[in-house]
Amino acid sequence: MAIAAALSRALDSDLWWSFRRSPVTMLSALVALVCILGAALAPWLAPHDPFDLATLNLGDAFKPPAWSAEGDALYPLGTDDQGRDMLSAIMYGARVSLLVGISAVVFSTVVGVAVGLLAGYLGGWADGLLMRIADIQLTFPSILIALLVDGVVRAALPRELHDRIALFVVIFAIGISAWPQFARTVRGSTLVERNKEYVLAARVIGISQLRIMLTHVLPNVVGPVLVIATLGLSSAIITEATLSFLGVGVPPTQPSLGTLIRIGNDFLFSGEWWITIFPGAALIAMVLSVNLLGDWLRDALNPRLR
Amino acid sequence: MAAFILSRILQAIPVMLVVALISFAMFAYVGDPVAIMLGQDFTEAQRLQLVHDLGLDQPFFVQFATFVGHALQGEFGLSYRLSRPVAELIAERAPATLELAFCAALVALLVGVPMGVYTGLYRNSWLSRAFLTFSLIGVSLPTFLIGILLILIFSVWLGWLPSFGRGEVVRIGWWSTGLLTLSGLKALVLPSITLGMFQLTLIMRLVRAEMLEVLRTDYIKFARARGLSNRAINFGHALKNTLVPVITIAGLQLGGIIAFAIVTETVFQWPGMGLLFIQSVGAADIPVMAAYLLLIALVFVIINLVVDLLYYLVDPRLRIGRGAAGGH
Numbered sequence: 001m002a003i004a005a006a007l008s009r010a011l012d013s014d015l016w017w018s019f020r021r022s023p024v025t026m027l028s029a030l031v032a033l034v035c036i037l038g039a040a041l042a043p044w045l046a047p048h049d050p051f052d053l054a055t056l057n058l059g060d061a062f063k064p065p066a067w068s069a070e071g072d073a074l075y076p077l078g079t080d081d082q083g084r085d086m087l088s089a090i091m092y093g094a095r096v097s098l099l100v101g102i103s104a105v106v107f108s109t110v111v112g113v114a115v116g117l118l119a120g121y122l123g124g125w126a127d128g129l130l131m132r133i134a135d136i137q138l139t140f141p142s143i144l145i146a147l148l149v150d151g152v153v154r155a156a157l158p159r160e161l162h163d164r165i166a167l168f169v170v171i172f173a174i175g176i177s178a179w180p181q182f183a184r185t186v187r188g189s190t191l192v193e194r195n196k197e198y199v200l201a202a203r204v205i206g207i208s209q210l211r212i213m214l215t216h217v218l219p220n221v222v223g224p225v226l227v228i229a230t231l232g233l234s235s236a237i238i239t240e241a242t243l244s245f246l247g248v249g250v251p252p253t254q255p256s257l258g259t260l261i262r263i264g265n266d267f268l269f270s271g272e273w274w275i276t277i278f279p280g281a282a283l284i285a286m287v288l289s290v291n292l293l294g295d296w297l298r299d300a301l302n303p304r305l306r
Numbered sequence: 307m308a309a310f311i312l313s314r315i316l317q318a319i320p321v322m323l324v325v326a327l328i329s330f331a332m333f334a335y336v337g338d339p340v341a342i343m344l345g346q347d348f349t350e351a352q353r354l355q356l357v358h359d360l361g362l363d364q365p366f367f368v369q370f371a372t373f374v375g376h377a378l379q380g381e382f383g384l385s386y387r388l389s390r391p392v393a394e395l396i397a398e399r400a401p402a403t404l405e406l407a408f409c410a411a412l413v414a415l416l417v418g419v420p421m422g423v424y425t426g427l428y429r430n431s432w433l434s435r436a437f438l439t440f441s442l443i444g445v446s447l448p449t450f451l452i453g454i455l456l457i458l459i460f461s462v463w464l465g466w467l468p469s470f471g472r473g474e475v476v477r478i479g480w481w482s483t484g485l486l487t488l489s490g491l492k493a494l495v496l497p498s499i500t501l502g503m504f505q506l507t508l509i510m511r512l513v514r515a516e517m518l519e520v521l522r523t524d525y526i527k528f529a530r531a532r533g534l535s536n537r538a539i540n541f542g543h544a545l546k547n548t549l550v551p552v553i554t555i556a557g558l559q560l561g562g563i564i565a566f567a568i569v570t571e572t573v574f575q576w577p578g579m580g581l582l583f584i585q586s587v588g589a590a591d592i593p594v595m596a597a598y599l600l601l602i603a604l605v606f607v608i609i610n611l612v613v614d615l616l617y618y619l620v621d622p623r624l625r626i627g628r629g630a631a632g633g634h
Binding site for chain 2 (some may be wrong): 114136139140141143144147148150151152154155213234238241242245246248265268269271273276277280283284287288291
């Protein structure tokens with residue numbers, strides 16, 4: 001019953017109404033859904049297992065897409081230099097890209113919200129120090145920070161250990177490069193909320209600072225975070241793809257879309273364009289649809305634009 | 307004016323010190339230079355001697371001060387990977403990166419500003435819509451994909467432009483330039499477009515938004531009432547007043563251009579500092595990474611400083627009342 005009630009309330013809401021009114025948003029939601037489902041269900045949906053060496057056949061290498069003359073219906077988007085099915089490789093690659101992107105965004109959201117809440121609520125020197133750090137980091141592009149963090153961790157850890165936890169290193173590097181946006185937004189709204197009556201009332205009846213922050217202020221400042229997180233997801237996916245393209249991202253044993261593009265780049269000149277272009281197209285579809293959804297969410301949640 | 311510049315420089319010093327501390331910490335705690343330099347066979351006495359020679363037995367702050375002193379003289383030691391002085395490596399590759407960044411910024415400004423003005427003036431024409439769609443795609447496409455697509459179209463399919471390297475370069479003193487030869491200029495085209503694309507779309511959207519804003523103001527209406535020509539109004543009055551935010555963003559983006567040069571240089575195998583940096587990250591070559599970090603930080607600090615000064619020159623209000631400085 002509760003679910004049905006929540007559903008009917010959701011269908012009645014302004015958000016749903018503005019969603020239905022925008023065909024571009026509906027299309028991008030569809031594309032994003034296809035990408036996410038294709039990625040998440042790759043082990044069950046993909047026609048081949050790109051990691052199963054036994055099924056790979058070098059005789060099938062460099063097959064063009066199925067619709068061209070030499071194509072093979074078995075491999076709808078063609079095969080790479082190892083005879084791997086591109087469609088399956090892309091689905092598994094999108095899985096890694098999405099996993100890293102979402103984890104990195106969650107990581108930077110948690111760090112950024114915590115810092116913003118602390119800085120905004122405590123004020124004083126804590127605020128000054130934390131925001132100064134955020135400002136300094138914001139002057140550098142996030143790709144540079146991510147590269148640097150990745151490079152330092154790579155140098156600090158022994159090689160075997162690094163190879164084993166490379167995925168987490170990338171998530172950490174991307175996550176740490178994006179927290180200041182969250183911190184600044186949350187700090188701004190916390191400054192407003194801090195002086196409202198309900199916070200004063202909570203203080204008067206003697207609730208601890210930490211509890212006021214978490215149970216009273218936090219729920220009232222997370223609204224804008226949703227928008228930044230959506231837009232942050234697309235830039236996290238781009239950063240991951242860029243790192244992997246540069247050869248310092250995810251380990252080669254778990255290729256993401258960026259890794260696939262890097263591998264395909266070597267064959268661009270010999271005419272095997274599909275090894276690069278299809279993973280690239282998948283990346284663009286994913287990033288563009290998430291971006292458009294984020295834009296829509298920002299406008300829909302902003303009452304001034306109605 | 308002098309006080310303003312001085313306070314800005316004083317603000318920049320702690321930032322540089324923090325960055326220096328980070329890159330020093332990389333030197334001091336990441337990897338073991340002694341082990342790298344000693345190789346396989348050594349005695350304990352040799353090891354201690356080397357530790358002493360390198361000054362690694364000194365207290366932390368003494369070591370840090372030495373590091374800053376050396377850094378100020380452009381002294382960063384040897385690259386672990388190439389066994390050559392880091393300063394030399396960077397100086398050798400700086401011209402390539404700076405030329406590329408300059409051309410990219412030029413592309414972004416010379417194409418972005420007119421497109422922004424056009425879409426601001428004729429907001430409903432089909433060309434404006436096409437520009438806006440193009441800018442949305444430009445913002446969403448990762449830099450390296452733009453590069454790959456350009457290579458595929460203009461190098462592989464059409465064969466018009468080279469896809470890697472700088473072409474023929476001419477040496478003028480220690481500076482090597484690709485701007486004076488035909489092959490050098492041809493080699494610059496694709497990388498510059500790739501690198502400038504994001505900034506181009508950003509500047510276009512910004513100029514458009516500012517134009518729309520300014521065209522609504524009273525002084526534009528008044529200028530029309532006075533019977534000034536459209537040209538004088540659009541360019542003399544409107545465009546001029548959109549320039550403050552454009553200068554800020556374009557200036558701050560220059561740092562972004564240099565940072566993203568890492569990606570573009572990798573795609574086009576451009577022999578610049580970015581390619582050097584990415585090879586160093588892959589090989590955990592700390593001295594090069596630390597030096598590059600400091601250099602980039604310096605570039606960013608200088609850019610911020612220059613942007614502030616330009617602000618000051620372009621916006622006369624800032625010269626009258628300092629209180630209005632936060633207005634934008």
